[in-house]
Each structure stands twice: as C-alpha cells, then as structure tokens.
Amino acid sequence: MKVFKFGGASVKDAAAVENVFQIIKSETGKLVVVISAMGKSTDLLETLIKAYYNKTSEKPAIFKAFKDYHIEIIETLFGEKGMPQPVYELFNELEHKLATRPSYDYNFEYDQIICFGELISTRIISDYLNAAGHPNKWIDVRTCLKTDDTFRDAKVDWEWTEELILEEFTFQEDQLYITQGFIGSTSANLTTTLGREGSDFTAAIIGSLLMVESVSIWKDVPGILSADPKKMADTVMINELSYKEAVEMTHSGAKVIHPKTMQPLHNKGIPLLVKSFVVPQNPGTVIHKIDHKIELPPIFILKENQVLITLSAKDFSIISIVDIERVVNFLMEKLIKVTLMQQSAIDLNIVADASDENLEEIFGELSTQYNIRYNTGLTLVTIRHYTEEVLDWMVKEKDIYLEQHSRLTARMLVKE
Ligand code: ASP
Ligand code: MG
Numbered sequence: 001m002k003v004f005k006f007g008g009a010s011v012k013d014a015a016a017v018e019n020v021f022q023i024i025k026s027e028t029g030k031l032v033v034v035i036s037a038m039g040k041s042t043d044l045l046e047t048l049i050k051a052y053y054n055k056t057s058e059k060p061a062i063f064k065a066f067k068d069y070h071i072e073i074i075e076t077l078f079g080e081k082g083m084p085q086p087v088y089e090l091f092n093e094l095e096h097k098l099a100t101r102p103s104y105d106y107n108f109e110y111d112q113i114i115c116f117g118e119l120i121s122t123r124i125i126s127d128y129l130n131a132a133g134h135p136n137k138w139i140d141v142r143t144c145l146k147t148d149d150t151f152r153d154a155k156v157d158w159e160w161t162e163e164l165i166l167e168e169f170t171f172q173e174d175q176l177y178i179t180q181g182f183i184g185s186t187s188a189n190l191t192t193t194l195g196r197e198g199s200d201f202t203a204a205i206i207g208s209l210l211m212v213e214s215v216s217i218w219k220d221v222p223g224i225l226s227a228d229p230k231k232m233a234d235t236v237m238i239n240e241l242s243y244k245e246a247v248e249m250t251h252s253g254a255k256v257i258h259p260k261t262m263q264p265l266h267n268k269g270i271p272l273l274v275k276s277f278v279v280p281q282n283p284g285t286v287i288h289k290i291d292h293k294i295e296l297p298p299i300f301i302l303k304e305n306q307v308l309i310t311l312s313a314k315d316f317s318i319i320s321i322v323d324i325e326r327v328v329n330f331l332m333e334k335l336i337k338v339t340l341m342q343q344s345a346i347d348l349n350i351v352a353d354a355s356d357e358n359l360e361e362i363f364g365e366l367s368t369q370y371n372i373r374y375n376t377g378l379t380l381v382t383i384r385h386y387t388e389e390v391l392d393w394m395v396k397e398k399d400i401y402l403e404q405h406s407r408l409t410a411r412m413l414v415k416e
Contacts, residue, residue: 001030001171003215005181005203010218010277012039014076017125023218023280025134030171032210033136034181034203035125037117038073041066042196049113053102063098067091070120077128084127086138090120107151108190111183115142115191118180118199126178136176144168145184145205147192154184154192156205165209179206200258204272208264215270216284217257218277223285224249224256227300236297239283242290245384246272248409252382253303253339262287299384303339306378307354308401308413309363311370312346319348327366334362339380340411342402349402351380351413375401379416386410 004024011017024033037045044066051059070091074083094116102109119140126138144164147154161184169177181199184192194201200217207215224246225235241249243266250259256274265272265287275284311327313319324343331338331352340351354376363372378401383390391410394400398414405411 001032001210001212002027003032003034003203003207003210003212005034005199005215005217006036006277007199007217007219008036008039008042009220011035011121011125014073016277017073017077017128019277020125020218021129021132021134023277024129024176026280030175032169032177032179032206032212034141034179034199034206035118035122036181036199038070038121038124041069041117041121042114044069045114045117046110048098049110052098052113053106053109055102059098063095070124074124077124078131081131084123084131086127087120087123090116090123105151111151111154111191111193114193115180115183118183122178122180129176129178134176135174136178137174139168139177139179141179141181141202142183142185142189142191145202147184147186147194149186149188149190149192151190152193153195154186156184156194157187161205162209165206169206169210194260195258197255197258198260200261204261204264207270208268211268212270214273215265216273216275217261218275218280219256220276220278221256221274222276222279222282223274224254224287226297228255228302231302232300238285238296238299240286240288240290240294241296242294243272243287245296246287248384249299249301252301252384252409252411253380254301296385298386298390301382301384303353303380303382304416305354306339306351306380306413307359308375308378309350309352309366310373311348311350311366314369314371316346318345319343323348327370330365331362336362340402340404340413342404351378351402377416378413381412381414383410383412384408 006020010020048062048066051062097113123138126136129136146157146160181202182193186192203215222237224238224241226238227235229235243262247259247262250257269289271286271288273284273286276282328338337353338350339353342349366372385408394412400412400414402413
C-alpha cells in the first residue's frame with residue numbers, strides 16, 4: 001500500500017492530468033492518491049475570496065476565470081461526454097456560496113471557498129480515470145480528516161482522524177482512492193484547511209495512519225537538489241536524506257516539501273520519496289531513517305522577502321526576555337512568521353517573513369514602546385553543511401546584514 005501526492009503543477013492542464021494518469025496506472029498495488037488544486041487555481045481562489053468578502057464587482061469575472069480554466073481541461077479530457085455531473089454540481093455549489101452574504105470571519109469564509117480547488121480537481125481526475133476504465137473511489141477527505149476550528153491553519157485531531165481514515169480507506173472493494181490534500185473539517189463539519197501547500201502534509205497524515213510502505217510526492221524537479229536551480233548554478237541532486245535534515249531544510253525555506261510532512265512519517269518510519277513526474281522512472285530523493293553517516297554537499301536554502309526589524313527600548317533600557325516575549329507574541333498574533341532573532345544589549349533584531357503583511361500597521365503598534373529601524377527586500381540564506389570556502393565566497397559576494405552560525409548551519413541575511 002502506498003500514497004502518491006500530486007501538486008498543482010502536476011495537474012495544471014489536460015496533458016499534465018494524462019501524465020498523472022500514466023503514473024497512477026503503472027502502480028499495480030493498493031494506492032491512495034492525494035491531489036491539490038489544479039495549477040495556480042488556489043491563488044485565483046484567494047482573489048475570488050477577497051472579492052467575495054469585500055463585495056467588490058470583480059467577483060463574477062474571477063469566478064468565470066476559475067470555471068473557464070477548468071472547463072478547458074474538462075473539454076480536452078472528456079470531449080463529447082461533457083462535464084461530469086459531480087463536477088457540475090461542485091461549480092453550482094460554489095456559485096451558490098458566492099451569492100450568499102459573507103460572515104465577518106474572513107478565515108472561515110476563506111476555507112469554505114478555497115476547498116473548491118481541491119474538490120473540483122480531484123473530482124475531474126477521479127471521473128476521468130473511471131471513464132478511462134481505471135476504477136477508483138473518490139473520497140471527500142473532509143469526512144475523515146478531522147481538525148479543530150482554527151480556520152486556515154487547522155490542527156489535526158489525530159485520534160478521531162485515525163478512526164475515520166481506517167473506516168474509509170478499507171481497500172476491500174477498491175484498490176485505488178482519489179482524495180484531496182489541504183482540506184479537512186471540524187466536528188461540526190465546517191471546512192478547514194491545513195495552511196498553504198498543506199497537501200504534502202495530508203499525504204503524510206493518511207500514509208502514517210494507514211501504515212503504508214511509502215509516500216511519494218511527485219514534483220517538477222528530479223528530487224531534492226542542493227539549491228534551487230532557478231537561483232543558483234551547479235546544483236547537485238541529493239539521493240538520500242534523513243528526516244531531520246529534510247525538516248531543517250524545509251523549515252529554512254526549501255519549498256520542495258511542506259515542513260510538517262516529515263513528523264508523522266518519521267514517527268512511523270515510513271520513507272518519503274520525492275520524485276519527478278516528468279521522469280517517473282528515476283528514483284528521486286529518499287527521505288528515511290539513516291543509520292550510516294552520509295556526506296552532504298553544502299545545501300543552500302533561500303528565503304526571500306524578509307524584513308529586518310531592529311527594535312530598541314525608548315528609555316534606553318536593556319533588551320530583556322520580557323521584551324522578546326512581548327514582541328514575539330505580538331507578531332504571532334499578527335500571523336507574522338519570525339525566521340531569525342538576534343539580540344544585543346540595546347537592540348532586538350527580528351527577521352520576519354514580510355511577503356504580504358501590513359508593515360505600517362505593525363510598526364505603528366510597536367513604535368509606542370520601541371524605536372524602530374528596518375530594512376526590507378532581504379533574503380535569508382541558510383547554508384547547511386557549510387564549508388569555509390562557501391562562507392568566504394558569501395562574504396565577498398554579498399552585503400550581509402546579519403549572520404548566525406552553528407556547527408552545521410550558517411544563516412546570513414543578504415540584500416536581494
Ligand atoms: N492547493 C493548495 C495550495 O496551493 C494546497 C497545496 O497545493 O498543497 O496551497
Ligand atoms: Mg500547490
């Protein structure tokens with residue numbers, strides 16, 4: 001028994017879906033397939049949610065763009081047979097939702113709408129496979145993946161989910177299940193999500209509860225590389241990694257897998273394979289329990305859009321643990337992710353993810369107690385297994401704003 005996970009890029013158009021079908025077909029054993037929303041449709045739904053919530057006039061046009069994108073794929077896949085009834089019903093359901101008045105809870109509304117990306121994509125693929133003579137069962141994962149009600153960042157209720165997953169994925173009449181990543185539901189059956197890019201985590205949840213032999217994440221890269229090939233030359237492929245190394249890398253910003261994916265698999269000793277959907281026969285990278293020591297090359301992880309915020313107390317007092325706690329709690333409340341901290345007597349340096357947060361507002365509140373200096377447009381470079389040569393090169397090439405070293409890891413904040 002295995003779990004396969006396919007992300008948005010792997011099902012971005014009809015040809016991509018056909019390719020996924022070939023990969024699924026070549027697996028002869030029991031299989032659960034977890035699929036994300038198609039292409040960039042989650043981003044598109046995010047704009048739709050904003051339009052819905054703010055009641056702007058763009059709403060119908062965005063809905064149309066979302067629907068047209070899928071219709072084009074459906075037409076190529078199903079031809080004359082037209083749109084399968086269940087897909088049609090999902091579009092209707094979404095349209096009805098959009099016609100209602102939003103509640104005040106943005107995160108709640110977000111989850112009730114964003115889920116249609118995954119629901120529609122899995123329904124299309126499941127129906128396509130069935131029509132092509134490859135029987136499978138579509139499962140609405142919300143019936144068995146139970147969470148609390150932290151909308152957009154829901155926490156899994158492991159015990160309950162285990163019970164329901166084992167009830168649902170019995171493999172008695174079916175050998176192949178198709179289900180959604182990213183989404184779940186509360187005890188009151190309200191839709192929740194596990195955070196952006198959360199489908200990898202779903203695959204790990206299901207895989208670990210079913211105790212499968214492996215979980216494979218199919219990507220458009222050959223596996224895990226020593227750096228992002230779009231950003232750096234001379235990347236090398238990494239054949240195997242420990243769970244710990246993989247957590248460190250993804251937590252530092254390597255986007256190849258969601259950082260939460262490793263824990264459930266590590267705890268059950270289930271290997272995680274990162275494989276290419278372009279060259280499926282290649283082994284890719286295996287993340288598993290490694291007893292022997294492996295030599296890894298320096299691994300570069302870039303986290304862009306960072307802001308360096310330097311706070312100092314207005315009354316020239318020394319930065320204390322109380323300040324740190326206060327500021328970190330405040331940023332957490334604002335959903336700002338702190339990526340690095342460093343403190344001197346007078347300054348508290350905080351590096352944070354500043355992609356789309358409202359810095360003005362944050363600074364406004366912090367400036368009641370602290371003097372603030374800041375720099376935006378920075379990149380946090382994490383180098384695992386660094387060598388002296390690599391560090392020298394960085395220092396020569398880059399403008400470094402802040403540095404932190406441990407035995408295995410060097411972190412440098414540089415200008416983009
Ligand atoms: N579709 C969701 C997203 O784009 C979840 C995922 O792809 O993992 O964030
Ligand atoms: Mg995705």
